[in-house]
Amino acid sequence: MRGRLYGRGALFDVEPAGLVARLVGLRPYAHQAEKAEHAAGPPLLVLAGGRGLGKSAVLAELLDAYTERLRKGEPRKRTPMALIDCEDEQFARPPHEESPESWSPVWQALLVVAEQLTEPVKAAGQLTFPRLTAGLVAVRASDWSGRSDSDRIRRELTRILLLNERRTHFSLAGRWAAKVASKVIAAASGGGPFVAATVEATLEALSEGFTSHKELKPATWYRGYPNAGGNAKRGLLLLAGNFRAGGTSREHAERWLVRALLADLAEAYAGLGSHLRRLGRPIVLFDNAGGGPGPGLLDAVLRDRADGVVDQVVCVATVRGTRHPVLRDAVRHGLPEVTRATRWEPGSSPSSRALLVPLSPLSPDDTLHMVGAICDDVEVPPRLPHATHRLTGGNPLGIVLLATAARRHPDRAASLGRLLTAEVMVEEDRADDGRPAYAELLSRLVPADRLDELTVLAAAHDHDSAVALAHAQLPDDFGSSGVRSLRVRLAEEGLAAQPGQFVGDPFVRTLLLLRLHHRHADHVKWREVHETLIRHYTQDDSRPAHARYRLHHELALGDTAGAVAHLRDTFPTLDTHAWLDTLRFLASAPYFHAHDAEGRDTDGHGDRRTAIALGRTDAGQQPPEGVDAALHLRIRRLLHAVWQVTDPLVLPDPRVCGRLEFELLQLSDLRPAGGALLFATSRTWPRDALAGRPLRIPADDGSDEGEDEGEGNGHGNRHGDGEG
Helix, strand or coil, rough: CCCCCCCCHHCCCCCCHHHHHHHHHHCCCCEECCCCCCCCCEEEEEEEECCCCCCCHHHHHHHHHHHEEEECCCCCEEECCCEEEEHHHHHCCCCCCCHHCCHHHHHHHHHHHHHHHHCCEECCCCCHHHHHHHHHHHHHHEEEEECCCCCHHHHHHHHHHHHCCCCCEEEECHHHHHHHHHHHHHHHHCCCCCCHHHHHHHHHHHCCCCCCHHHHHHHHHHHHHCCCCCCHHHHHHHHHHHHHHEEEEEEHHHHHHHHHHHHHHHHHHCCCCCCCCCCCCCEEECCCCCCHHHHHHHHHHHHHHHHHHCCCCCEEEEECCCCCCHCCEEEEEEHHHCCCCCCCCCCCCCCHEEEEEECCCHHHHHHHHHHHHCCCCCCCCCHHHHHHHHHHHHHHHHHHHHHHHHHHHHHHHCHHHHHCCCCCCCEEEEEEEEEEEEHHHHHHHHHHHHHHHHHCCCCCCCHHHHHHHHHHHHHCCCHHEEEEHHHHHHHHHCCCCCEEEEEEEEHHHHHHHHHHHCHHHHHHHHHHHHHHHHHHCCCCCCCCHHHHHHHHHHCCCCCCCCHHHHHHHHHCCCHHHHHHHEEEEHHCCCCCCCEEECCCEECCCCCCCCHCCCCCCHHHHHCCCCCCCHHHHHHHHHHHHHCCCCCCCCCCCCHHHHHHHHHHCCCCCCCCHHHHHHHHHEEEEEEHHHHHHCCCCCCCCCCCCCCCCCCCCCCCCCCCCCCC
């Protein structure tokens, strides 16, 4: 791996060979053979995960790993390769409005894939696709029937026929295809049925001198089509008819077209002639294969392999989430598990022919190296990489965007909140000045058609609270059914809900809450959302969880009195572990310092949590009558300390971490029964905060081991102010 990616060595390692080299049989970045695994045929490799984890970047790196640059800068592939994005616009609709019966996303994808596979390859002859050519022409012929625009027909037909033209330095590209196209058009323009005449002329062209003698057999491959009776022309006409019929008949025809592509590739690798001394298996890459032609292509490959149709093509696909229906029985292994061995054995179902590997988030060390590489000549705070990893959870896209913002705005690098509200330009040739980093990230991390709804529902904790928000803040036709539909959509995207949070991914939730606060200059929607949830949880305040959630949202609006009183009054009686979990959960509330109705600071001091945590405001505080004043102030300082050091959008202050340790130590003397746990926590939490880890509650024996991850986990549950 040439340093473009981090944390993906299991795929691209050379010594010893990583997964890619073992599947392809060719070392990445070199024209050197590697022993290929699974001689009977490789698995269909599926890289899975949510948005921003670098799935597309892995495919781009894979393409680069098997492409070399010649002296004049021209690319030359080391093995036949093709890469398509299944969500690309060219696969969304037919090129002409009148073409729906003779076109599909799968048809278009096969054409584009084959075009890329015909490109020159190092030390090997060019691939041709006679079977696929005949099938693609047969399907499209019905759209050409009766058309007067012969130039359009000629262009489309020539493009398909080029898949079967072997070009050399001594022949003009397209000469054979143009000649055959003229012959086909002339033959089809006679008095007979257009489709039949087109198919017959195409078969004759593929068999009569325009291609090598070896390709005579592939040209008659369609004799084996069901009910063809050994007649290739009839087989192609049946294929075209099934395609036009749509539904399952079209799916059947598309499977045969996919099989034709794979059969042409198998033919090219069947002999060892002077043109076909090939190292490595051919590679076909399907990005975003959950949409467009992706499911049809994956299903066709998997079903044929399950039916015993052998091929040696390395297919690599990316999907969002890990539960796509086409991959129901896929063999699943984590990235570390496939580092040195594939560990794949297919079962009886077609989907078991796939190997699904979720891409894991990057480690803190990977984040450190990425931030350092991007901010190479810019001085940034030393804790920025750890804070970046804590916020993003190791999401590569988030790390890159934050590091890019820090490089452009080093004066803001002490606050991730300020970096996220700073403008960034991902594409340097873009004419405008960019947009806020959080907006750029959200445009890539969540479904664009549901951004407004998610911005509101990000504050919800479960279905009921999300429905309460939907009724109060979203259009009337959204309701509970809209909440359920969105929850399913998020799960499909790899953003499933977690206990205590409607939007399960802490990083995405933080970005959505940041957008909610900055949606209006007076922050009115921010207040309305949290006030709605306060009312929702006040209706049944007798339930402990409801009381915690109510206090959480009061804290989000800057009202700390209730949280301090609750923690103070329950400290002597509540189980110590539960009390610490409550403290951690309450302090996970999103923080914004006081603003007036126009969005201006009311005190001009910004984030006041540090001053409160360090006791600088104690003199101006008057604890309520009848309470232990010392305990009240200590709890107040402790709450603000935890609130500051765990805020994912500000760097933890070492002074506040020291105060956090001190306050917990003092509290340990006040609770003999829970003193050991409080003492252990006083040591664990400051270290976790400074290292950018979620706060762990140690084991009850006072050791440093163990971790509780209940609904009160404070990791990433809120966001900081863009000015904090």
